[in-house]
Amino acid sequence: MSTHESFSPFQRLLITIAVMSATLIQVLDTTIVNVALPHMEGTLAATPDQITWVLTSYLVASAIFMPLTGYFTDRWGRKNYLLICIGGFVVASVLCGAAENLTEMVIFRLVQGVFGAGLVPLSQAIMTDIFPPEERGKAMALWGVGVMIGPILGPTLGGYLTDVATWRWNFYINVPIGIASMLLTWQFLPKAPRKERQMDWLGLLFISLAIGSLQYFLDRGNQADWLHATDICVAVFIFTVSVPAFLWHTLGEQKRQALFDPAIFLDRNFMICSCLLGAFGLGLYGSMILLPLMTEGLLNYPVVTTGLVMAPRGIGTMISMMICGRLLTRQVDARILIFCGILLACFGTYIGTWYTMEISRIWIIVPVVIQGFGLGMVFVPLSAVAFATLPSALRPEAAGLFSLLRTIGSSAGISIVSTLLARDAQRFWNQEGGFVHPFNQAMWHFLHATGLSYGSPKGMSLLAAMVGRQAQMLAYVNAYAFITVSFFVMLPLVLLLKKSVQQSPVDVVSSE
Numbered sequence: 001m002s003t004h005e006s007f008s009p010f011q012r013l014l015i016t017i018a019v020m021s022a023t024l025i026q027v028l029d030t031t032i033v034n035v036a037l038p039h040m041e042g043t044l045a046a047t048p049d050q051i052t053w054v055l056t057s058y059l060v061a062s063a064i065f066m067p068l069t070g071y072f073t074d075r076w077g078r079k080n081y082l083l084i085c086i087g088g089f090v091v092a093s094v095l096c097g098a099a100e101n102l103t104e105m106v107i108f109r110l111v112q113g114v115f116g117a118g119l120v121p122l123s124q125a126i127m128t129d130i131f132p133p134e135e136r137g138k139a140m141a142l143w144g145v146g147v148m149i150g151p152i153l154g155p156t157l158g159g160y161l162t163d164v165a166t167w168r169w170n171f172y173i174n175v176p177i178g179i180a181s182m183l184l185t186w187q188f189l190p191k192a193p194r195k196e197r198q199m200d201w202l203g204l205l206f207i208s209l210a211i212g213s214l215q216y217f218l219d220r221g222n223q224a225d226w227l228h229a230t231d232i233c234v235a236v237f238i239f240t241v242s243v244p245a246f247l248w249h250t251l252g253e254q255k256r257q258a259l260f261d262p263a264i265f266l267d268r269n270f271m272i273c274s275c276l277l278g279a280f281g282l283g284l285y286g287s288m289i290l291l292p293l294m295t296e297g298l299l300n301y302p303v304v305t306t307g308l309v310m311a312p313r314g315i316g317t318m319i320s321m322m323i324c325g326r327l328l329t330r331q332v333d334a335r336i337l338i339f340c341g342i343l344l345a346c347f348g349t350y351i352g353t354w355y356t357m358e359i360s361r362i363w364i365i366v367p368v369v370i371q372g373f374g375l376g377m378v379f380v381p382l383s384a385v386a387f388a389t390l391p392s393a394l395r396p397e398a399a400g401l402f403s404l405l406r407t408i409g410s411s412a413g414i415s416i417v418s419t420l421l422a423r424d425a426q427r428f429w430n431q432e433g434g435f436v437h438p439f440n441q442a443m444w445h446f447l448h449a450t451g452l453s454y455g456s457p458k459g460m461s462l463l464a465a466m467v468g469r470q471a472q473m474l475a476y477v478n479a480y481a482f483i484t485v486s487f488f489v490m491l492p493l494v495l496l497l498k499k500s501v502q503q504s505p506v507d508v509v510s511s512e
Contacts (some may be wrong), residue, residue, distance in 0.1 A: 007130050011188055015130055016139075018184035019123035020146040022086050025174045025181075026119040027147055029058065029093075029112065030410075031154030031288075036167035042169070046102040056219040057106045059411060061113030063211045066203070066404045069121040070397025071259065074195040078396070082122050082185055088115030090178035097171035120147065121399030126189070128387055128395060137328025140319040140383040147406075148284075148317050148379060155292055156307030204257035206246035211404070213238040218411040222419045264390070264398050272496050273386035274405045276338075279493075280378055281409025283486045286479070287349060287371065293421070294476050295364065298469060299357075309364050313372035320376030334381035338494050341377025346487045352480030357456040357473055367448055385497060413486075417479050424475035425468075432467045432474075 007015070033040075033054060041051050072081045092112035099105040124143055131139035161169040213235040224232050250258045267270060291310055295301040301309070324337055348371030351363070383402075390398050437445060438454060443463070452459035 012130050014184055014188045016127065016142055018181050018189065019082070019126050019254070020142065021177050021181040022065055022082070022089075022119045022185075023123040023143070024150050025093075025177050026089065026116040027150030028154050028157070029116065029171075029174070030062075030082055030234060031150075032158035032161075033167070034155055034158065036158050036162045036170050039162055039167045040105075044099065044102045044105055047456050050102055052223065053102070053106050054109055056216070056423040057109040058113040058116075059219060059407070060212050060215045061110045062117045063215045063404060063407050063411075064208045065114050065117035066121060066407065067207060067211075067260065067397075068399045069118045069125075069400035070394075071199065072118065073122070073125075073192075073198060073219040073396040074197045077194045078122065078126065079185065079189050080191070081118060082126075082189070085115050085118045085122065085181060086178050086182045086185065089119065089252045090175055090182075092116075093171045093178070094176040097168040120397065120403045124383070124387075124399045124402070125395045125446040129392065135331055137380065137384050138325040140328075141325030141380045144321045144376065144379045144383060145318050148321070148375065149314050150337070153311075155288075156310060159307065183419065187411075200249075200259040203249050206242050206249060207259060208240050210220045210242035210246055213242065213410075214408065215411060218408075220413040222415055226419075229230060242298050258470075259268075259396050260401065261394055264394055264401065265452045267390055267398075268496075269389050269498055270386050270398060270402075272493055273382050275384055276378075276490055276493050277386075277402065278405045278409035278412075279486055280375075280382070281406045282347065282413035282416070283349070283483045284375060284413065285410035286413030286483050286486070287352075289414055290352070290421075290479055290483075291364070291368070291415060292477060294473075298476070309361055310368065312365050313368040313375075316372030317376040317379075320373040321380050324377055324380040328381060328384055332384045335494055335497050337377050337381040338497075339491065340475075341379075341381075342490050342494070344374025344377065346374075346484050348372075349376055349480055349484045349487060353484065355473065355477055355480070357469065389498075413483075417483070420479050421472075421475050422481055424478045425471050428471035428474040429467060432471050436463050436467065 037051050037054065040046070040054065044051070069081075076084070089112060092108055092115055095108040096105060096112060099108055123146070127139045127143045128136060157173075158170050161167075161173065204235075217232060217235040217239065220235075221232050227233055227236070250260060251262055292306050295306045295309060320341070324341075327337060328334060348367045348369075351370075353369040355363070386402055387395055387398060444454065447454055447459050447463075450462065452462060454460075
């Protein structure tokens with residue numbers, strides 16, 4: 001690929017629009033169909049348990065093929081592979097929108113995940129290369145906006161399209177965006193040289209088994225009651241065997257024969273940033289599923305209102321990303337930005353541990369803005385630091401691994417938070433239910449105010465509903481506490497980053 005000097009500002013702008021459009025539709029599809037699942041059940045004749053395969057199939061396929069970005073980039077060239085990914089993703093989106101049964105939908109979602117896997121790491125590698133070193137922080141800010149805004153807007157946009165049209169438009173919306181992205185890519189992105197490279201089939205087998213089993217464990221574990229289910233135990237066994245086998249095989253292969261260049265794993269900053277990104281994804285996606293569940297399921301907000309109270313998170317994220325991009329170009333220590341961003345994310349999430357049934361909307365919006373601002377301050381410098389000390393030849397492979405860690409972290413966050421909600425709600429139901437007895441004077445006063453009596457069917461039904469709602473609220477409070485801790489434990493890792501990365505966009509190029 002051409003060096004950054006060969007691109008005019010106008011060409012950089014068009015390439016940025018092209019790759020960010022592709023990135024947006026890929027990350028959007030990880031969450032946009034979530035709210036449409038109940039509507040898809042009837043059309044596809046699926047049970048609630050079966051319909052979740054619409055999400056699982058996409059995530060598993062995407063996770064398996066994401067680390068292969070470097071291999072396909074070498075073999076086919078960056079431009080050709082990006083065009084193939086966008087075109088395949090658009091065709092698969094059309095097929096998903098036209099699916100008539102669950103089998104077709106799962107197959108088409110698998111195909112969509114295969115082609116969509118390379119879009120995020122490709123866009124990150126391209127954005128890093130086309131911008132000069134002094135503007136690389138701004139480039140990562142632009143890239144981060146697309147990656148972060150997609151999952152945030154997904155549930156809101158999906159609910160709106162499902163409400164005003166049909167769930168099929170959650171897939172058809174990718175078509176015009178994808179076509180525009182293909183045209184811009186074809187016209188303005190220069191071709192990169194290809195490299196002769198052999199496929200490491202044994203390494204591919206090991207990594208596919210490891211990623212597929214882990215993704216299956218995270219996506220299906222809560223529904224299957226984790227290790228009490230045979231298929232989950234099998235998935236855990238496959239994962240524990242495949243990971244050591246893959247590492248042994250990769251470190252024992254020659255440099256260009258292995259699926260990944262072992263030099264990637266020796267880069268200290270990249271590995272620490274990858275771990276931080278995994279924890280970051282856990283907190284981000286875990287908090288993202290909490291808010292709509294609480295506002296719609298517990299506080300009875302309409303879908304549109306939920307979207308409005310969630311939107312400020314995206315606004316705060318975009319503002320902080322742009323600010324961080326400028327600060328990085330002025331050689332502000334990236335570790336300070338990451339540290340402050342984590343603290344802000346902690347504080348924004350910690351406010352949720354004080355929620356009650358009587359909270360007003362402002363107490364939802366303000367913490368969401370604080371959290372969004374903190375997340376933006378983490379993501380941009382983290383993305384810049386991760387690739388600062390890597391040679392440009394390793395960036396496509398590293399970008400695939402980097403995005404994979406974000407995907408796994410997000411799946412872990414969703415699974416852990418879902419499990420905490422379900423089990424804590426049951427636990428608090430039993431605890432709170434212990435206060436429902438004839439000797440509780442507060443209960444008698446409450447029933448008297450409603451004109452009901454203890455033991456009557458309506459009175460007991462009202463008490464059961466109140467206990468259930470209070471138990472759910474306590475479960476949400478505990479979930480917010482867990483996410484706060486998950487953000488907080490990231491802080492020691494920040495201290496392990498090399499101080500030399502503070503001017504990463506400038507220092508990297510001078511060292512290369």
